[in-house]
Every structure is written in C-alpha cells, then in structure tokens.
Amino acid sequence: MKIALDAMGGDFAPQxxxxxxxxxAQKLAGAAQIVLIGQEDAVxxxxxxxxxxxxxxxxxxxxxxxxxxxxxxxxxxxxxxxxIAVGYRMLHNGEVEAFCSAGNTGAMLVGAMxxxxxxxxxxxxxxxxxxxxxxxxxxxxxxxxxxxxCKPEMLEQFGELGSLYAQYVLGIxxxxxxxxxxxxxxxxxxxxxxxxxxxxxxxPHIHFIGNIEGRDLFNDKADxxxxxxxxxxxxxxxxxxxxxxxxxxxxxxxxFDKFNYEAIGGSPILGINDNAIIGHGVSTPEAIxxxxxxxxxxxxxxxxxxxxxxxxS
Amino acid sequence: MKIALDAMGGDFAPQxxxxxxxxxAQKLAGAAQIVLIGQEDAVxxxxxxxxxxxxxxxxxxxxxxxxxxxxxxxxxxxxxxxxIAVGYRMLHNGEVEAFCSAGNTGAMLVGAMxxxxxxxxxxxxxxxxxxxxxxxxxxxxxxxxxxxxCKPEMLEQFGELGSLYAQYVLGIxxxxxxxxxxxxxxxxxxxxxxxxxxxxxxxPHIHFIGNIEGRDLFNDKADxxxxxxxxxxxxxxxxxxxxxxxxxxxxxxxxFDKFNYEAIGGSPILGINDNAIIGHGVSTPEAIxxxxxxxxxxxxxxxxxxxxxxxxS
Numbered sequence: 001m002k003i004a005l006d007a008m009g010g011d012f013a014p015q016x017x018x019x020x021x022x023x024x025a026q027k028l029a030g031a032a033q034i035v036l037i038g039q040e041d042a043v044x045x046x047x048x049x050x051x052x053x054x055x056x057x058x059x060x061x062x063x064x065x066x067x068x069x070x071x072x073x074x075x076x077x078x079x080x081x082x083x084i085a086v087g088y089r090m091l092h093n094g095e096v097e098a099f100c101s102a103g104n105t106g107a108m109l110v111g112a113m114x115x116x117x118x119x120x121x122x123x124x125x126x127x128x129x130x131x132x133x134x135x136x137x138x139x140x141x142x143x144x145x146x147x148x149x150c151k152p153e154m155l156e157q158f159g160e161l162g163s164l165y166a167q168y169v170l171g172i173x174x175x176x177x178x179x180x181x182x183x184x185x186x187x188x189x190x191x192x193x194x195x196x197x198x199x200x201x202x203x204p205h206i207h208f209i210g211n212i213e214g215r216d217l218f219n220d221k222a223d224x225x226x227x228x229x230x231x232x233x234x235x236x237x238x239x240x241x242x243x244x245x246x247x248x249x250x251x252x253x254x255x256f257d258k259f260n261y262e263a264i265g266g267s268p269i270l271g272i273n274d275n276a277i278i279g280h281g282v283s284t285p286e287a288i289x290x291x292x293x294x295x296x297x298x299x300x301x302x303x304x305x306x307x308x309x310x311x312x313s
Numbered sequence: 314m315k316i317a318l319d320a321m322g323g324d325f326a327p328q329x330x331x332x333x334x335x336x337x338a339q340k341l342a343g344a345a346q347i348v349l350i351g352q353e354d355a356v357x358x359x360x361x362x363x364x365x366x367x368x369x370x371x372x373x374x375x376x377x378x379x380x381x382x383x384x385x386x387x388x389x390x391x392x393x394x395x396x397i398a399v400g401y402r403m404l405h406n407g408e409v410e411a412f413c414s415a416g417n418t419g420a421m422l423v424g425a426m427x428x429x430x431x432x433x434x435x436x437x438x439x440x441x442x443x444x445x446x447x448x449x450x451x452x453x454x455x456x457x458x459x460x461x462x463c464k465p466e467m468l469e470q471f472g473e474l475g476s477l478y479a480q481y482v483l484g485i486x487x488x489x490x491x492x493x494x495x496x497x498x499x500x501x502x503x504x505x506x507x508x509x510x511x512x513x514x515x516x517p518h519i520h521f522i523g524n525i526e527g528r529d530l531f532n533d534k535a536d537x538x539x540x541x542x543x544x545x546x547x548x549x550x551x552x553x554x555x556x557x558x559x560x561x562x563x564x565x566x567x568x569f570d571k572f573n574y575e576a577i578g579g580s581p582i583l584g585i586n587d588n589a590i591i592g593h594g595v596s597t598p599e600a601i602x603x604x605x606x607x608x609x610x611x612x613x614x615x616x617x618x619x620x621x622x623x624x625x626s
Contacts, residue, residue: 134558145495148503182458182546190461190543214550218558230503231544233495235551237527242555245447245531251564 001031002058003295004096007038008065008083009103010283014038017102018046020288022053024296027289030056032296035096037062037083062086065103068281072106076114084108088115091274098295100266102279102288109146109269109278116274119304121311123151125271126158127278128165129236131225132258134218140166141217141225144232144267152195155179155226156203160310161270162224163206168301170223178212178222180231186210192228200226205310218255265290268298271307275299314344315371316608317409320351321378321396322416323596327351330415331359333601335366337609340602343369345609348409350375350396375399378416381594385419389427397421401428404587411608413579415592415601422459422582422591429587432617434624436464438584439471440591441478442549444538445571447531453479454530454538457545457580465508468492468539469516473623474583475537476519481614482607483536491525491535493544499523505541513539518623531568578603581611584620588612 003024007017021034028034035058036043047054064082066075076085087099088111101108109127112118118125126143133139140162147154159177166175179197181189186197188211200208212222217235227235243259246252257263262284266277275298279291298304316337320330334347341347348371349356360367377395379388389398400412401424414421422440425431431438439456446452453475460467472490479488492510494502499510501524513521525535530548540548556572559565570576575597579590588611592604611617 148495148501148506180547182461182543188461193461193543214547214552215554215557217551218554227547230495230506231547234493234527234540234544235547238530238548238551239527241528241531244528245568249566249568251566253562253564255558255562 001296001299002033002035002096003292003299004035004037004060004087004090004099005288005292006083006087006101006103007036007043009101010279011281012284013102014042014046016283016285017288018043018050019285020283021057021292022050023285023289024292025056026053027293028296032299033058034292035060035090037087039063039065060086060090066107068104070104070107072104072110075104076107076110084111091276092116097299098275098277100277100279100291100295102266102281102283102291105278108276112269112272112276116272116276119271119273119308119311122271123154123157125269126161127229127267128162128270129232129267130264131217131239132255133220134255135220138170138258139223139225140170141227141232141235142270143227143229144236145229146269147229149230150192150228152192152199155192155196155228156199157271159200159203159206159208159224159226161307162226164306164310165268165270165303166223168303168306169297172223174207175223176209176221177206177224177226178209178216180225180227181211181213184211184213262287263290265294268294273308274304314609314612315346315348315409316605316612317348317350317373317400317403317412318601318605319396319400319414319416320349320356322414323592324594325597326415327355327359329596329598330601331356331363332598333596334370334605335363336598336602337605338369339366340606341609345612346371347605348373348403350400352376352378373399373403379420381417383417383420385417385423388417389420389423397424404589405429410612411588411590413590413592413604413608415579415594415596415604418591421589425582425585425589429585429589432584432586432621432624435584436467436470438582439474440542440580441475441583442545442580443577444530444552445568446533447568448533451483452536452538453483454540454545454548455583456540456542457549458542459582460542462543463505463541465505465512468505468509468541469512470584472513472516472519472521472537472539474620475539477619477623478581478583478616479536481616481619482610485536487520488536489522489534490519490537490539491522491529493538493540494524494526497524497526509539575600576603578607581607586621587617
C-alpha cells in the first residue's frame, strides 16, 4: 500500500513534511510506503539528511507549488504539475491509496471535487474533524468548512458519512449520531435543522439520538456530530483556541492535550471516491506523521468503498 | 432606583433568589432597592431568616409561578399573576428600572416582546452574553438564542445593539464589532453573513473590524461579536462546558474562571424598551447577586434610552 504526501504543503514545508514522513515510515514499519510529492531539488537533500531512515520513502517529482494565498480553482487548473494536482492524479489512477496535504485547503477541495470526484449519490462531500471525548477516544464532527450553507438532505448525508467513518476507521460499534442544535427538543433550531432532524430520525443506516447542544461536544451523547460547515468551523477553531490558551498558560491535562491538532493529524474529505486528508497549515512533523497514519488507517479500513456501497442504491 | 427579581425563578428558587438578593443589597449599599416578586408565604420566611440584612428588600406578592417546562406564550398569557408577568408589568409601568429572572427563558422573551415590547426600529431583540477576554474584561456576544435564524439586517442591528451595550454598560470606548464567520476574507461565509458584512461595513454607528473566526473569541480583535442565535447558543454552551470540565479537573485559572456563568450574572435582552435580564436556570446566590448588579448597571447607564435614540430615526 502507498500513501502520498504533498511535500510542499504547509507553512513549514518541505522540512516538516519530510521529517513527518520519516517519522511515519518508522511507525508504519513497512505496512505502507510513503510517496513524497514535490520539487526534487528541495526534497532530495532533506531526505538525504535522514540517511538510512529515509530509505523506504519514494520521491515523486512535481515541479510546481500551489501557494497558500492562491485562488484554489484557478491555481489547480493552471498548475497541473503542482504537488497537489500530481497527488490527486496518482490517487485517481490508483497509484496511491491516500493523499495527504497541509497545503492550500481550497485547492485540496477543488482536487477532491474535480479529480477523484464525489461518490455517486453524495450531494456534497464534507470535511470532517475530531473532538476528544471525556470518556476517551474521539468523536467526529462534520462539516467543518466545505459547505457553509447546507440543505437538510446534506446534513442527513453527513450523518451517514460520519457514521461510516466512526464505524470503519474509529472502530466505534453502532455510532450515535447527534444533530448540533440550540436545544434538545425536536422542534428547536433553524428551518434547516428542524427538517434535517426529521430526515435523520427515519434514516435506516444510522443510529440517530436526536439534537445535541454545544455543551455535549465532549460528553458521550454522540459519536458523530452533524452540523453545517459554518457552525463546525466556528466550533473547531474555538476548540483550537482553548487548547492554545491552555498551552500558553502551561495548563496540561491528558484530555485537553487531545485538543491539539498535532495529535489528530488532519481532516478527511468524506464522500469522495478516494481517501484525501487536509492538514493544518502550521503542521509540525508530528502532525504530518499523524496525518499519514490516519491516511493509512482510512485506506486499510476500506472506508471509501463502504461509502460507495451505502450510497449506490 | 428599584431593581426587580423573580423570586420564584430558577432551579434553586426561592432560596437562591432570596440569598442572592440579600447579597446584592449589601453590595448596592442603598444605591438601589431590590424588589422580590413571588409567593409571599414562600419568600417571607426566607427573608426573615436573614434578619436585619433583609430589611431594605421589598416583597411584591405574585401568586403564580411559570414552571421551567411550561409552554412560554401560553403560560405567560394564562398566568397573569405569575412572578414573571408581574415583573414585566412593574417594569412596563416604570415601578422598577430593571427586571431579572432565572426562570423560564421563553416566558422571559415572551414578556419582553409583548409587555415592554421591542424598541421602535429594532427588527428583533437579541439575547446577549459575555465572553472573557485574555487581555482582561469581557466582550459581548449576540444573539445567543432568541433568533435561531437571522436576516442580514438583523445581524447589522445586533452589531449596533452590542456596540451600545459595550460602550454604555461595559465602558468600552469605540467598541470593535466583529462578524463571526468561517474565514477573515470579506467574501467568506453564508449568503446571510456575506450580506451582513456589507451592511456592517457601511453602518455609521459602529466600528466594524470585519469577519472574525472561532479562534478570535477570546483575543482582542472584537469587543462585540455578532452572530445568529443558533451559532451564538452553540458557542456559549460549548464555552460553559469547557469551564465545567476544567472545574471538574480542578484546573483553576483567573481567565478560565471567568467562563463561569456565576461571575457573569445573566443575559440581557437587548433592543426592548426596558432592562430585562435572563439568568441561568441553575443560578446560585452568587449568580443571582451578579445578575442584580448587572441590572443596576444597565439601569444606571441609561442603555435602553441610548438604544431608543439610535434607532428612532
């Protein structure tokens, strides 16, 4: 199995990318090979610095870089030899089984939509992220930014996508799906959440437990938390800021330390035909390493096929 | 000046209400009188337990109680001698200058809308809450639940209402108004936030600093954070849960301790003709006391008149 990494993506690339890939290769211990995609001149010397530890890593040349500030769709189209475009091409061609990048988030989404494409039957793919649970492990939160605005049917599908991920990748049996809302009662919320509640309630593929509230993010009410991308993004960034403040105050705790994005890896794009993960722009080697291990887990679990099966009817 | 308190409102009423009122009376030291509204048989003995400390408190009888689970509009209409209905009547008649209750939130909103009524020109009043700032003090967040769904013009008005509160009650000079969004760039977000951004940008009454993100809640980018009631409610309850987890883990810190709703008091309803504050259902005496002191500050500041002046054109 091969997992690809955008060696040029992220604020500290290519150094952090190469260091993270070497770390991941050690942990994978041959279970999967890592393909580093990027400018040969920049990446090769960094690999050499690692000596024998980098022996198993494959370098796939890509001459261009999509910068963080570039217009995603335009850059993706114009830079066909960029590390992101090459990564998606390899993914689409089956040369690698997952593609990870801490680069331009918009370009990663563009590639997901236009290269590997949404699974037939999925209205709009979602970006998922993870919230630590007080009882241990993580829950999955989606969407966190791909779709600021959602139709009720999209939220219903996010419930299904998240439930499949929780089941097949996180290993949660019969995951509990909750709809983020401003009250527990069925009739609460916006027109969209009210309608989504009715759809989720009768969906036979999931175990819907009803509305949850902002205070339920960390408890064990729901393993899968469904919301629109606007809300998910606010929640995610707020959780990150809580971690940052605690870290700055040197208030450490095993639970709150799991808020650290580095421990989580990246955000999978769910509902597309292959496995793609978006990393944090400020990804450190540890974060890159965890994103690659997550890509390996996704590929091994066959989550993309599970999603295709569920939605093919 | 007289500040009224619903003595029957909240999970620990009337005990917590009476104890909180006595505490507040001590702190106010005669600057304002507190009127306790509730069932005489229940409240009088509790006042007597406080002896001389309760001497200045006024008891206003109200024979009925709107329970937490009751349908707000129906209960408000049917129980005209409830503590909430009597409180709003006194407020509307000018017998008291602020009314505070930790009781049924929905009934408090109904009373605000139908008894003291929205300020002419205000489309929909908002419930505000407060977020501690790392640099000290508090910012104001609105709406946190009165309006799950918002039009762009409502968000614009929330910016004005919050700005006036920040200026006149919190004493912040030229408060910075930020629009909660999923990215800093002007074009980000939902159709509603995009349109609201354009309205806020040209509003002459406020100092709009643009979009802010979930990570900016606690920093000093914005003093006033504008969002729809659905989002604000999720954010507020999530912040409360962070405090609860920290408290349970006995992780104390002056900044995070300010997340405690008890220190904040209550949530003012902004955009109505008088001063009304909704307290947390689980309000302790300390929370009740702080809600009353906040009511006093609001009344003293003349915030309701400032709002009327701004919107009268």
